[in-house]
Amino acid sequence: MARTPPGMPEGSSTLDAGSVSAALPAERAEVLALMIAWAPAEPDRAGEVALFEPEGGARILGRGEPAGGAGGERVVFVRQRPGAQERTAPLASPGLSREQLRLRLEHGALRVQRLGKCPMEVGGEGVESCVLEPGDALLLRGQLLLLCTRRPWAIEPLRSASLAGAPPFGAADRFGIVGESPAVWRLRDRIAWTASVDEHTLVLGGSGSGKELCARAVHALSARAKGPFIARSAATIPESLIDAELFGNVKGYPNPGMPERPGLVGAASGGTLFLDEIGELPQELQANLLRVLDEGGEYHALGASSARRSSFRLIGATNRDASALKHDLGARLVVRLEVPGLDERREDIPLLVRHLLARAVEKSPEAMRRFLPTDGAAEPRVKASLLSHLLARRYATNIRELTALLWQAMSASEGDAIEWRGDAIEGRGGRAARSEGGAAPAPPSAPEVNAEDRTPPAEPSPLEAPEPSxxxxxxxxxxxxxxxxxxxxxxxxxxxxxxxxxxxxxxxxxxxxx
The missing domain is CATH 1.10.10 (Arc Repressor Mutant, subunit A)
Known part of the structure; x- marks a missing residue:
């Protein structure tokens, strides 16, 4: 359950109160930020960000209210949402000092100096100071994992969607979409607009990015919501049966005693037909869809002597480029909806991990029992090593791959907390850090630092690809x-x-x- 900020009634939505309009001059559209990726003492703070103005001066990060003495303003974390952002309470992790870090923007990067007692690590190495750039992660051992990223000072207000009825911060919305990143809020806004347009649609996105989830959201928000939602993977339709699967057959055809079948097109009348992997259909078979997609939805069931009509909306999905579709078919899918992959919404990974682990607890309580606290809390214990690895890797199959990695980590974890034990995982099933496409992930990126900050990084492994020129x-x-x-x-x-x-x-x- 999302943490209720001070002064709000318990259980209130984060949008009920305490939100203020975020105003920023146009020239400050995007700034450097630190996002909370892991905080075992305050797990519901994952996704909150601290934004750093270019001329903001030094900031102090620490526990509780400022103690004074180190100089500089206090780091403030906020929960960003379109058109509004909510300031949250000071950090309460017990292992943090009141003045733990001093942070200052320098030349487009974030210089960090340790002030307090909690050890600081970057890339698994203990440091006293460092320079962070977007994509780098900083660990305050046992207390806090922070991801350096770029964020808009204010997420643009929604144009088509509405914040009314939005879930608590970090939770899944009513369509099952999880995320608080600007990319996901843009996606939600685009889904709402797409739903308002009753036109055939093509959903584009990588494998496992959630294309069907978005298609179902479009259907649920559309004027066709009371009609059926028929889903089928086009790649599973045998070439010889494409007409029968799409358009059905009359009774007794092609064999006596054959029952009448409406086909996918007939079954979807009044609603939505979702064809996943539509790009996998050979182009000559894509032509079978053209006539029914024209205005009127006319088609012939096998064995029928007259034409039938179906009022349906087709939503096709593909992980290929839209140009891979037959030109005539692509021209009929007039609305395009792009679904970002995890590499484009890396800031949502901690929230997705919490969501996927909660679902694992619900579906496999016995397997998850040892990771649950004895005080009755429902959220599994997680170590920073897990989030550090998941934030640093590259994803080929997105949510599907993230789910598999979590189960591999749980299987390899020896204690009562889920951790990333790379050697153990790789030793059991080959290199688990490889994507389904076979490409090894990029190693965690280490920040560029000055010579006085720490020793130079080790020479790259021969297995690592050289940097492009x-x-x-x-x-x-x-x-x-x-x-x-x-x-x-x-x-x-x-x-x-x-x-x-x-x-x-x-x-x-x-x-x-x-």
């Missing part, structure tokens, strides 16, 4: 028309933040790709 970076940005996320994926980088870092090193401006 400046020419390769420029070529990828040009090929993807300045889309940093897609350029980073094409270069095999763990996230767009790594590409941002390379662009900075090579002196490449984002405009060079556009």
């Amino acid at each position: 400046a020419e390769e970076v420029r070529a990828s940005l040009e090929r993807h028309r300045g889309n940093v996320t897609r350029a980073a994926q094409a270069l095999g980088l763990s996230s767009r933040y790594v590409l941002y870092r390379l662009m900075k090193r090579y002196g490449i401006g984002s405009e060079e790709g556009g």
Whole structure:
């Protein structure tokens, strides 16, 4: 259950009170931020962010109210939502000092100095000071894991969706979508707009990114919500049966005694037909859909002497590029909905982990029993090593892969808390850190530091891919028309933040790709 801020009635939505409109000049649209990824004493604070203004001066992070003496304003954590953000209570983790860290923005990075007693680690190495860039994680041992990222100072207000009835911060919404990142709020807004348009739709996104979940949300919000939602993977329809599966047959056809079947198109009349993996249909079979998608929804059941009509909306989904579809079919799927993958919404991973573990407790209580606190709390114990690994890796199959990694971690954990024991996991089932596509994940990125901060990192393993050159970076940005996320994926980088870092090193401006 989400933590109720001071001054609010117990159980209230985080949007009921205490929210203030967030105003920021246009030139401060995006700033450096620290996000709480793990806080065992306050687990419901995952997803809260501290935002750092470019000219904000030094800030002090610590437990409770400021004690004074170190200089600088206090770090304030907020819960960001579109058009509003709610300031939360001071940190209460008992192992933190009242003045634990001093943080200051320098040259687009965040310089961190340890003041308090709690040891600080970056990349598994104890440090007294460091410089953080987006994608880096900082651990205050046993107390707090913080992810450095970029966030808008204020998430843009929703245009089509509404915050009315929104779930508590960090919880799944009524469609099962989990996330508080700007990318997920944009997705929710786009889903609401797509639902308001009664046109055939193509959902684009990587494998396991939640395309069917989004399609169901579109249906539930649309004028067709009272009608049926018929879902089928197009890749499982045999080529010889495509017409029978789509359009059904009359009684007694093709064999005597054969019952009448409405087919997917007929069954979806008045509602939505969701065809997953529509891009896997051979192009000659995609043509079978063209006539029924034209206005009127006319089709012929097998053996029927006259045409039938079905008033349905088709939502197709594919993890391929839209250009892989037959041109005529793509032209009929006039609305496009893009679902971001985990690499584009890395900040939601801690919230997804909590959600997936809660579901595991519900479905497999015996398997999860040893990870549950004896005080009756329902949230499993988790070590920072698990979140550190999950935040650093690259994902090929998104939520599906994250779920598998959690079960592998639980299986390999020896104590009463879920941890990441890489050697044990890899020794049991091959290299678990490999994606389903076979590519090894990028190693956790270590922050660039000055010589006085700590010793240089070790030489890279021969198994690690070399960093792309400046020419390769420029070529990828040009090929993807300045889309940093897609350029980073094409270069095999763990996230767009790594590409941002390379662009900075090579002196490449984002405009060079556009």
